[in-house]
Amino acid sequence: TQLLEQSPQFLSIQEGENxxxxxxxxxxxxxxxxxxxxxxxxxxxxxxxxxxGEVKKLKRLTFQFGDARKDSSLHITAAQPGDTxxxxxxxxxxxxxxxxxxxxxxxxTP
Amino acid sequence: xxxxxxxxxxxxTVTGKKLTVTCSQxxxxxxxxxxxxxxxxxxxQIYYSMNVEVTDKGDVPEGYxxxxxxxxxxxxxxxxxxxxxxxxxxxASSFGTGGEQYFGPGTRLTVT
Numbered sequence: 161t162q163l164l165e166q167s168p169q170f171l172s173i174q175e176g177e178n179x180x181x182x183x184x185x186x187x188x189x190x191x192x193x194x195x196x197x198x199x200x201x202x203x204x205x206x207x208x209x210x211x212x213g214e215v216k217k218l219k220r221l222t223f224q225f226g227d228a229r230k231d232s233s234l235h236i237t238a239a240q241p242g243d244t245x246x247x248x249x250x251x252x253x254x255x256x257x258x259x260x261x262x263x264x265x266x267x268x269t270p
Numbered sequence: 271x272x273x274x275x276x277x278x279x280x281x282x283t284v285t286g287k288k289l290t291v292t293c294s295q296x297x298x299x300x301x302x303x304x305x306x307x308x309x310x311x312x313x314x315q316i317y318y319s320m321n322v323e324v325t326d327k328g329d330v331p332e333g334y335x336x337x338x339x340x341x342x343x344x345x346x347x348x349x350x351x352x353x354x355x356x357x358x359x360x361x362a363s364s365f366g367t368g369g370e371q372y373f374g375p376g377t378r379l380t381v382t
Contacts, residue, residue, distance in 0.1 A: 191368055202274075202360050202373025203313070248313065256320060256367045257328050258303065262312035 163187050164249055164261035172267045176238055181264040183249035184231045190252065192232045194223055197246040197263070206234075239268045272297045274374035276361050282380045283351060291346045291377050293361030299372070301364045302344040303328065304336065306357040307376075313360070319344055320367070351381040 165184045173179055183192065191210045195203035207216050209225035209232060216223045220243075222235040236243055244267050250260045274295045283289055295302065303318035305328075315328030319338040333355055335347040344363075348355060361374040 193371070195371075200376070202362070202376055203371070204373070205370040208368070208370070250313075250371075252367065256301075256326065257315055257318060258367075258371070259315070259329070260305075260313040262310070 163253055163259045164251060166247075166249060166261035166264050168264060169262065170265050170267075172269070173239055175240055175268055175270050177268075178235070178237050179239060179266070180233055180235045181247055181266070182231065182233050183261055185251075185253070186230065187253035188229050190229070192225060192229075192249055192251040194232070194234055195248045195250065197248060198244075203246075203248055236266075239266075241268050241270055244268050272372070274361055274363055274372050276359075276374040276377050278377060279375060280378050282382065284382055285352055286350050289348050289351060289379075291348075291359060291361075291379070293344045293346065293374060294342050295344075295361075295363040295372070296342065297363060297365075297372065298341065299363035299365055299369075300341070301367055301369070302338065303362050303371075304334070304344070304346045305360045305362065306330065306355075307360060308357050316346070316359075351379075353381050355379065356381050 193208045194206045197203040207223045212227045212229045214225045220237045246263045248263045300321045304316040305313045314330045317336040319325045359377045362371040
């Protein structure tokens, strides 16, 4: 069961542009995680958001957890080619099984 | 170096021939899990383990078995592989259920 819906599915932008990707659900999550995956490798954790309304910044990346803890967003400022990859959100609505969204595939061209 | 290792990295096999994909972590993590990643379907959890001798089904457990006899190892067993199990498989581990998941490098399996 795919409980986390990510949008857009694909995004192709030029270096220097800003972008936002979304992770939405009808379920409440105690926390959400964002991962980035590069081709041929496993996902790597970027951030975990825990508190409703929380905003976390990681250099040019800003993560927000919705007040109701059902959604999250990732905003990238002045994207660079090194930001290219698949961005995945993940969370546990209940129990211990971890649920991933299908991901947003980002391509940043010079 | 803290890491999750998987073997083999690539495997081509035939329908019905039992196989095992090994997973090992050196971080003393309690929680381990297996995922498969397919185009258009994303990452889906197959099985997870909270600790030694404690395992449970994820979203897509049919056709797979796991065991957790030691804390560091969590092998994935396909008793009778079928072509629909052709996929990219990832093992992951973390300290707790809410902790950062450390992923292995992946195993690309093709069943003909």
